[in-house]
Amino acid sequence: MKYDPEEFRNHWLKEKLPGYPSSPGCYLMRDAHQKVFYVGKAKDLRNRLRSYFTGGDPRFFVGCLVALLDNIEVIQVRSEKEALLLEKKLVRDLQPQFNILLKDDKDFIRLRIKKPKASDRLRQQYPRLEVVRKVEKDDSLYFGPFVSAGAARSTLRTINKYFQLRTCKDQVLENRSRPCLQYQIGRCPAPCVQPIKDYPKYIKQVELFLKGRLPELLEELNQNMWNASQREDYEAAARIRDQIKAIETNLEEQLVADENNQEDMDVIGTARGGAQLEIVRMAYRKGWLSGQSHYSFSRQAFPTEELLASVLAQVYEATDHQERALTVITDCNLGDDQWILENALAANTDAKKTKILHVHRGNKKKLVEIANQNAKTRLERHLRSKETHEQALVRLQKRLHLKQLPVHIECFDVSLFQGSTPVVSQVVFKNGKPDKSCYRQYNIKSVEGTDDYAMLAEAIGRRLKRGVANDNLPDLILVDGGKGQLHAAIKELKKTEALNHVPHPPMMAAIAKARDLGEERRGYAGQKNKHSESRSPERIFLPNAKDPIALRPHTSERFLVERIRDEAHRFAIQAHRRRRKKKTLASALDGIPGVGPKTKQNMLLHFGSAKNIKKASAAELQQVKGVGKELASTIYAHFHASTNATA
Incomplete structure (x- = not known):
């Protein structure tokens, strides 16, 4: 009704x-x-x-x-x-x-460092800071979560540069006989070859840095620099000086929350534009802004207050209670959800209860206004980006004479090496942006040799049949190549009889990369010779058109098409390398009696590569979990049978 x-x-x-x-x-x-x-x-x-x-x-x-x-x-x-x-x-x-459903806890990126232990193994004496996605129930220190992988890795690079922690993997650490380049440039104390009694102190400094306790850390480092200079260890004093400068630079980029208020608090800012919601969480620790997280959501039809309550519940549930702020400040009235959240966050912990404050005036209101301005800036950037994507699609539709706006575009590319392990990639762009959940990889089954056209036809045929069955067809299909690839795609389109009943079957086009025109600098597509460049423009081949369409440089439609083509190329190479690596490992370790998947995995973890396994002696192979004396002899004989026969 x-x-x-x-x-x-x-x-x-x-x-x-x-x-x-x-x-x-x-x-x-x-x-x-x-x-x-x-x-x-x-x-x-x-x-x-x-x-x-x-x-x-x-x-x-x-x-x-x-x-x-x-x-x-x-x-x-x-x-x-x-x-x-x-x-x-x-x-x-x-x-x-x-x-609103945030990523599962396993998808949040964190930094982890294990606590050093007295042990014969160097990896336990000198742990390293690493990026992880899952919090284990151990005695490690976890920092985060970071919503952005880029932010987490940028922080990791800063720490690796200034805080004297090792960066090498465990296997490398325990098998080095001399220091690496990181030691030579003063970024690592070389625990691989010498004992480092101050390593626990370095870990403590990293902890202070990641928890935002920068003034406390600076005080300690200044004292260390003074002590080093008193000992006339000027090289160490200079290193600590550089470390202090890096931290002070970090402080200069931050805001003071309240000189008289040193409590830990999170300030929440929001900005709403129709169905688009932007949320910013600014974390203040000991009076300083120590970090910022942002959450962007589209197609949200419900009130901001309800959506914000849902976000806060998921964010703080994924954060260790020791890392939570004692106060959360917002200008949104959460109503009943405020009381529910406060009690849920305090349940099953010995920590103080988190307070959610709805502020109207004063210094805290000013902090919320700063957070709201950050959220508004992100919203405006998103809306401008959306408008740019729409303009590119409209221009592409006009340039290619398409009947409808190409909202859903798919691009296919072939990757193979000497005819082996061929892969066709399918990338999907919706509204001008990649939709990686729809990416597909087609392992070619019916084609032998290096027939790119047939491989492309097989992949597109499989895609069209699935699309008709699921009522999920793209508006435009792009293939990486020229006329030959386009004709193969069109032929497969005509063979799919079910498409005869589809009101708007997909349009087809092929994109050819710019090519070198040589020293003559020939004109192309109507350009005069004296103004022509040494490379042709990007070209689009269309069905039933003799000449390709040249896309002018520095236009939004060309940028979009190039981005789609390059993404298909990247995904195809990545998928092909994955298949080749899997095949290489399988061929090297398969066929050995008594060696199953678990033993293969244990050997690769222990030695690091199939090459090192081949070099290992029978005694070294016995050190692998699950490999006894008899199996070690079998593995050794497998890799050295030809050598023994020659001898």
Whole structure:
């Protein structure tokens, strides 16, 4: 049954809402097909649902409800905490369209360093700082989570440069006989060849740096520099001086939160533009801004306050309670969710209760305004980027004379080496941006030799058949190559009979790279010789067109097409190398009696490569877990049979 917005609200307020309970619980919003598109929680279910239908609420999501909502199912629980836990489970199980679901805990990037232990193994005496995605239940120190992998690796590079921790892998550490280049340039104390009694102190300094306790760290380093100069160890004093300068530079880029307030707090900023939501979390530790995280969400039709509460619950659940701020500041009124969050975060920990403050004025309000401005800047950048993508698609449609806007573009590329392990890559761009969840790799099954055209045809044929079956066809298919590749793709398109019943079958085009025109600097595509360049422009070949279309340099459509082509090329090479590596390892270790997948893995972990396994003696092979004397002799004989026969 269809309603206009006013009738829709009245229908729910007068006829349906009175029948809902006032107890805590979760609610599931379903569409006409009974698919859940949103899950929420509430301290009072009836009051929360009423807030969606009151006439004074002009927010964006109300209009979406008119178009989507068919009915609301509720699940009652005993407490607000149970409602929070149930909401989390329902969102992960059902994955509704409009719920915010952050990455699973295993996907958050963290930095980890193990605590040094007295041991015969150097790796345990001198642990290194490394990037991990999973928190183990051990006595290691974990820092994060970092939402951006780039931010985590940038921090790691800074620490490796200035804090005297080893950077080499465990196998390298325990097998070196002399220091590496890092020691020569003063970035590593070389624990591989000499004992380092100050290594635990270096780890403590890294801990202070990553926890944002920079003034405390600077005080310690200044004292160390003074002590080194008093000992006339000027080289060490100079190294510490450079370390101090790097940290002071970091401090100069940060803001002072409040000179009189040294508490740890997170300041939350938000910016909303229609269905686009940007959230920024600025972490202040001991009065200094120690870091910033951002969360970007599209197609969000529900109130900012609800979405923010969902984000905070997931972020702080993934953060160790020792690393959490004691105060979270925002200008969003979270309502009942504030009390639920505070109690849920304090449960099962001995830490102080986290407070969520809704601020209106004062110094804390100024900090929120800074965070909001950061969020607004990110929102404007996103909207500009979206507009740029749309313009590129419109220009590409016009340039290639396409019947419809190429919102969904797929590109195919072939990668092989001397005819072996051929792979065809398929990359997908939607609205001008890569959608990596739809990338595919086609291992060629029916083609022998180096027939690129046939390989491309097989992959495109498989893709078209799957697309027709799943009603998921692209608007434009690009192939990397020239007329030959395009004709192979068109031939496969015509062979797919099911496409005859598709209203808008995919358009086909081939993209050829710019080519060197030689010293003559010949004109191309109507350009005069005196103005021509030594390389031709990028060319697009279209069906039933004799001459290619030349894309002018420095245009948005050319940039988009080049980006798609280069991404297909990168993905094809990556997939091909993966197949070749797997085949190489399999051929080197397969065929040895008694060696299964687990033993192969243990040997590779122990020796690092198949080449080192071949060089190992029988006694060295016995050191591998699961390899006894008899099996070690068998493995050694396998790799040295030809040598023994020659001898």
